[in-house]
Amino acid sequence: xxxxLRICHLYPDLLNxxxxxxxxxxxxxxxxxxxxxxxxxxxxxxxxxxxxxxxYFLGGGEDRxxxxxxxxxxxxxxxxxTDAAAAGAVVLGVCGGYQLLGRFYRSADGRDLPGVGLLxxxxxxxxxxxxxLIGNLVVQPDGGGPALIGFENHGGxxxxxxxxxxxxxxxxxxxxxxxxxGEGGVAAHVYGTYLHGPLLPKNPVFADRLIREALERRxxxxxxxxxxxxxxxxxxxxxLARAGRxxxx
Amino acid sequence: MRSRLTAAIALGKxxxxxxxxxxxxxxxxxxxxxxxxxxxxxxxxxxxxLRLGSVVVAGTNGKTTTAHLLxxxxxxxxxxxxxxxxxxxxxxxxxxALVADADVLGRPRxxxxxxxxxxATVPRVVPAIAPRTAVFLNLFRDQLDRYGExxxxxxxxxxxxxxxxxxxxxxxxxxxxxxxxxxxxxPGRLVPFxxxxxxxxRPALEHTAEARYCYRCGTAYIYGxxxxxxxxxxxxxxxxxxxxxxxxxxxxxxxxxxxxxxxAVRERETGGVARVRTVLPGLYNVYNVLxxxxxxxxxxxxxxxxxxxxxxxxxxxxRAERVPVDxxxxxxxxxxxPAGFNEVLRVVLSEGPLPVxxxxxxxxxxxxxxxxxxxxxxxxxxxxxxxxxxxxxLRAGDMALRLRYAGxxxxxxxxxxxxxxxxxxxxxxxxxxxxxxxxxxTAMLALRAVLRRWGAVRGFWAT
Ligand SMILES: [Zn+2]
Numbered sequence: 211x212x213x214x215l216r217i218c219h220l221y222p223d224l225l226n227x228x229x230x231x232x233x234x235x236x237x238x239x240x241x242x243x244x245x246x247x248x249x250x251x252x253x254x255x256x257x258x259x260x261x262x263x264x265x266y267f268l269g270g271g272e273d274r275x276x277x278x279x280x281x282x283x284x285x286x287x288x289x290x291x292t293d294a295a296a297a298g299a300v301v302l303g304v305c306g307g308y309q310l311l312g313r314f315y316r317s318a319d320g321r322d323l324p325g326v327g328l329l330x331x332x333x334x335x336x337x338x339x340x341x342x343l344i345g346n347l348v349v350q351p352d353g354g355g356p357a358l359i360g361f362e363n364h365g366g367x368x369x370x371x372x373x374x375x376x377x378x379x380x381x382x383x384x385x386x387x388x389x390x391x392g393e394g395g396v397a398a399h400v401y402g403t404y405l406h407g408p409l410l411p412k413n414p415v416f417a418d419r420l421i422r423e424a425l426e427r428r429x430x431x432x433x434x435x436x437x438x439x440x441x442x443x444x445x446x447x448x449x450l451a452r453a454g455r456x457x458x459x
Numbered sequence: 460m461r462s463r464l465t466a467a468i469a470l471g472k473x474x475x476x477x478x479x480x481x482x483x484x485x486x487x488x489x490x491x492x493x494x495x496x497x498x499x500x501x502x503x504x505x506x507x508x509l510r511l512g513s514v515v516v517a518g519t520n521g522k523t524t525t526a527h528l529l530x531x532x533x534x535x536x537x538x539x540x541x542x543x544x545x546x547x548x549x550x551x552x553x554x555x556a557l558v559a560d561a562d563v564l565g566r567p568r569x570x571x572x573x574x575x576x577x578x579a580t581v582p583r584v585v586p587a588i589a590p591r592t593a594v595f596l597n598l599f600r601d602q603l604d605r606y607g608e609x610x611x612x613x614x615x616x617x618x619x620x621x622x623x624x625x626x627x628x629x630x631x632x633x634x635x636x637x638x639x640x641x642x643x644x645x646p647g648r649l650v651p652f653x654x655x656x657x658x659x660x661r662p663a664l665e666h667t668a669e670a671r672y673c674y675r676c677g678t679a680y681i682y683g684x685x686x687x688x689x690x691x692x693x694x695x696x697x698x699x700x701x702x703x704x705x706x707x708x709x710x711x712x713x714x715x716x717x718x719x720x721x722x723a724v725r726e727r728e729t730g731g732v733a734r735v736r737t738v739l740p741g742l743y744n745v746y747n748v749l750x751x752x753x754x755x756x757x758x759x760x761x762x763x764x765x766x767x768x769x770x771x772x773x774x775x776x777x778r779a780e781r782v783p784v785d786x787x788x789x790x791x792x793x794x795x796x797p798a799g800f801n802e803v804l805r806v807v808l809s810e811g812p813l814p815v816x817x818x819x820x821x822x823x824x825x826x827x828x829x830x831x832x833x834x835x836x837x838x839x840x841x842x843x844x845x846x847x848x849x850x851x852x853l854r855a856g857d858m859a860l861r862l863r864y865a866g867x868x869x870x871x872x873x874x875x876x877x878x879x880x881x882x883x884x885x886x887x888x889x890x891x892x893x894x895x896x897x898x899x900x901t902a903m904l905a906l907r908a909v910l911r912r913w914g915a916v917r918g919f920w921a922t
Contacts, residue, residue, distance in 0.1 A: 218463050227600070229831035229832055229834025230834075231834060232831070232834030232861075236864060272610055274610055274677075276676075278672060344828075344829075363829060377716070406829075406831050407829070407857075408831055408834050410542065411861070412857070438869065440869075441856065441863055441872065441874070442856075442860065444856035444874050445854075445856025445857050445860050448857075450852060
């Protein structure tokens, strides 16, 4: 039986700041390399997301674009996304998309953007004069596995409520708020993170974990064959060296 | 205060001599920094003495090429432009150029300032220079790590306007809605330029395009034609904002692939038309040429004289520069952001498949520390059309992954972190043919240093 992976990319023309489409390329290609059929649906402003995707993705946008997306997201996609997540679909939000998975985003001028509330967290921008959290980001995931590496660039500071746990601990960089050492937010199969670069090309183990979890919904117990990772190792080593960390074994 | 200014000049000059003698880096900015420490307004005081005033050139892409082109045009008419070196486009770089040009008493040797100015430095430096012409080329997402967001840059330009001269000529790329919006309300006379040739329009906006939604009302723009990145004939169906009427138009385009292009420049006010031929390839350079010609016109250069001068222009280093190496030709085409990279790929592939390309990606401050933009490049263009790609630089690994996911086979991608070995390997693979090298800014400097060691190019100070 052919495995099928359905990916829903939300607002690709608004939330696309940091090469975010690279995440979609990686999910689709790594699934295809294993013989999985992949369908990618792009949902733009004014369209409602399908409820039957296995994986939903939201990238990051500039403030203005994020504001446009946030209103549409809250008004239109809260229902389908909440139902799909409850049914086991994977949801991944990066940067601005991560913030919108939370309860709200309080912008520099004090206005609140609504979130979809899939993650128990909120984000506050500390004001126009505050410094952005920018630079290479290395995170040791809770629960083990290779370090997650990428780049971060955000003005907002994110704080987790009791219903979400961080994706991992900071090795290099600022993460959620530059204070508590945590980065990202996770609840069941909903993931949010400030790691871009984009996230998935240099973190193939994490990419495969998302693909497997997404496929599990329809194909329980499925396995993914290993892929050669020489180029990934090379790209990872460059960032790990900056963090003073050894390359992957 | 005259004495403080002359002290600043003396110290700046001494620093320049010293840094050259000792082979220090930073020769293009340190003298200016020293001079500004002594006399903070050194830029304002020295630029005010330039007999013909100054022109500033701002924008994400093409500043260096446009400024060099304009300098070349006015030089052909016997003027002596003073200009800052490529990339030295913050206040210190401009101060360095002015100090180097002045004699010890602060008398300029040149008569016209032509300064490329970093996007974010515009509001700080432009009022001090009080230029007669300001050129705004384009706004791309570039170096977001340094500036935050593109909206912020447009806002800086807009808010900077208050301190500018009321008789300023604003030469602006009308095809870029971000620029058109940013220069709206600036004082002075607006001179919009753009391309009008639907035969060379892209089928659709590239996904890299920045300006999809109107800056005034949030409605999606409608494009009648798009030429490069988010540039084209745009309008907003929501609030009626639209591309301003063009004062200078490039039309009747005949691209000559990697060897440049030919087109007509039409001036609305006079009805003048001139045919332009340039060795600068790609549509992005059509915009640069058009901007330089429009700026030259604002200085009183006749249209046909400007067009003639463009034809004899050879590019600034790294910008479509041709370097002979052992009888073979290396062409360096700088890449800094997705739209520019895409256009470079179109140019290098326009004459058919290539045996090899060399791509060199760094992530130092001048390159942008965030390499995520590589994933917005349509690297898919290379799949099946470049037999091999050699990748080098600090972020060679990221580029290699981008190529792999673009569909190049793993064994067609060679990662060679050392610049000299990468260049040698790519030259071998080019098998006597022309080698295209696509570097980011600091990778370009590093590759040029290798070429210099091989005796293929002259040193930095000689360029
Ligand atoms: Zn509008």
